[in-house]
Amino acid sequence: MIKTPIIRYLLVFLFILSILACSTPRQLGKLKTHQYTSPVDTETKIIDYQESGTYLIDGVGATNNFPGARLNKFDRINDSLYEATITPENAPINPSPWYAFKIWAKEERTLDLRLKYGDFWHRYDPKFSNDGEHWSKLDSTSVTLAADSTSATIRLDLSKDTLWIAAQEIQDSKRVGEWVNSFKNNALVTIGNVGESAMGRPLLHMNITEGENNHKPTILVISRQHPPEVTGFLAMKAFIETLVNEGAENGFFKRYRLMVYPLLNPDGVDLGHFRHNTGGVDLNRDWSVYNQPEIAQIAAHMVNETKEHKNKVLLGLDFHSTFQDVYYTPHESVKRKIPDFTKTWLKQIRVSLNIEDINESPGKGERPTSSAWFNRQFGATGITYEIGDKTPREFIEKKGQVSAYALMDYFLKLN
Numbered sequence: 001m002i003k004t005p006i007i008r009y010l011l012v013f014l015f016i017l018s019i020l021a022c023s024t025p026r027q028l029g030k031l032k033t034h035q036y037t038s039p040v041d042t043e044t045k046i047i048d049y050q051e052s053g054t055y056l057i058d059g060v061g062a063t064n065n066f067p068g069a070r071l072n073k074f075d076r077i078n079d080s081l082y083e084a085t086i087t088p089e090n091a092p093i094n095p096s097p098w099y100a101f102k103i104w105a106k107e108e109r110t111l112d113l114r115l116k117y118g119d120f121w122h123r124y125d126p127k128f129s130n131d132g133e134h135w136s137k138l139d140s141t142s143v144t145l146a147a148d149s150t151s152a153t154i155r156l157d158l159s160k161d162t163l164w165i166a167a168q169e170i171q172d173s174k175r176v177g178e179w180v181n182s183f184k185n186n187a188l189v190t191i192g193n194v195g196e197s198a199m200g201r202p203l204l205h206m207n208i209t210e211g212e213n214n215h216k217p218t219i220l221v222i223s224r225q226h227p228p229e230v231t232g233f234l235a236m237k238a239f240i241e242t243l244v245n246e247g248a249e250n251g252f253f254k255r256y257r258l259m260v261y262p263l264l265n266p267d268g269v270d271l272g273h274f275r276h277n278t279g280g281v282d283l284n285r286d287w288s289v290y291n292q293p294e295i296a297q298i299a300a301h302m303v304n305e306t307k308e309h310k311n312k313v314l315l316g317l318d319f320h321s322t323f324q325d326v327y328y329t330p331h332e333s334v335k336r337k338i339p340d341f342t343k344t345w346l347k348q349i350r351v352s353l354n355i356e357d358i359n360e361s362p363g364k365g366e367r368p369t370s371s372a373w374f375n376r377q378f379g380a381t382g383i384t385y386e387i388g389d390k391t392p393r394e395f396i397e398k399k400g401q402v403s404a405y406a407l408m409d410y411f412l413k414l415n
């Protein structure tokens with residue numbers, strides 16, 4: 001028993017103080033909100049959770065029982081035709097029907113499988129794999145698109161060996177985590193989590209610099225707000241690998257700090273979503289009032305970290321995929337700290353790739369996207385780096401690499 005009242009009061013006071021300190025997470029402190037001319041409602045919506053399971057119909061098996069899978073229903077239509085129904089997590093939603101499943105047959109047979117999308121259109125060329133790691137595009141003669149594009153029928157040679165079929169190469173949270181961990185012995189790279197998604201998956205982070213973080217101008221890189229956008233992620237991988245390898249040699253990381261968030265929507269990725277998180281929201285419209293936990297925590301981490309270490313954020317890059325390669329850049333009227341970066345960088349990428357046109361699309365940042373937010377929050381140049389769904393993988397890798405070289409060239413010359 002504590003006898004002295006003053007000590008007892010002091011202990012009670014300290015106890016209350018500790019509760020207050022715990023219940024106000026530092027990272028969700030005073031995050032500045034931003035208003036846009038075209039606001040978007042990002043309040044949490046109800047989503048449909050895909051039922052996971054294995055179908056066995058007349059000697060043909062199919063399963064969605066793995067991270068990244070999407071197969072909402074599997075039916076036999078007749079002897080030679082089966083049907084895979086693919087539906088989104090919620091609607092309205094951007095039309096990017098993602099599918100991924102494993103399929104096999106008790107006895108060797110050729111089968112037509114109809115991918116049926118309901119109100120959506122076929123978007124991704126089917127890929128196949130025997131191990132979930134090495135992927136090839138299905139021959140185009142094996143794919144027949146319906147006249148209204150709401151289904152595509154693929155011809156498959158099945159056997160008892162499991163065949164993986166997917167819209168793009170599967171890059172689930174485990175594989176992204178393995179890629180991040182491959183840097184764990186690199187002296188420049190510090191790996192960590194900045195928090196957790198709604199379902200408790202880690203929000204991965206890599207801090208890359210040589211020595212101290214303090215006072216270094218900083219570049220932010222994010223990816224996978226939209227789960228199916230694997231080609232953008234592949235470009236980001238090549239981009240970061242090149243920066244880490246070359247930036248250790250040329251002095252880049254003596255002067256700059258790089259903060260990478262490679263997987264913003266781990267729940268959506270592992271649940272095989274078309275676009276949203278488990279709040280049924282397009283995360284790249286939530287950079288305004290931060291309704292979704294993934295954006296709230298990552299935005300707070302960027303703000304608090306760069307404030308604590310007195311870093312000026314010069315640039316924010318957000319990797320995505322769409323129908324073609326394109327850079328969404330700030331319009332010349334948008335005020336930013338390095339106004340000549342975009343032109344210089346894109347020109348050098350174009351020359352290095354020996355291509356005619358780099359496909360730049362400038363905008364004024366009127367919607368609550370990450371690229372607009374990088375500018376509003378930090379006065380940085382915000383760029384959405386889009387890779388086409390069908391862009392050849394070797395070209396993606398090359399493009400990621402030359403983007404890294406061109407970026408270092410610019411920043412090493414900067415005073």
Ligand SMILES: [Zn+2]
Nearest residue numbers: 226229320321
């Ligand atoms: Zn996207």
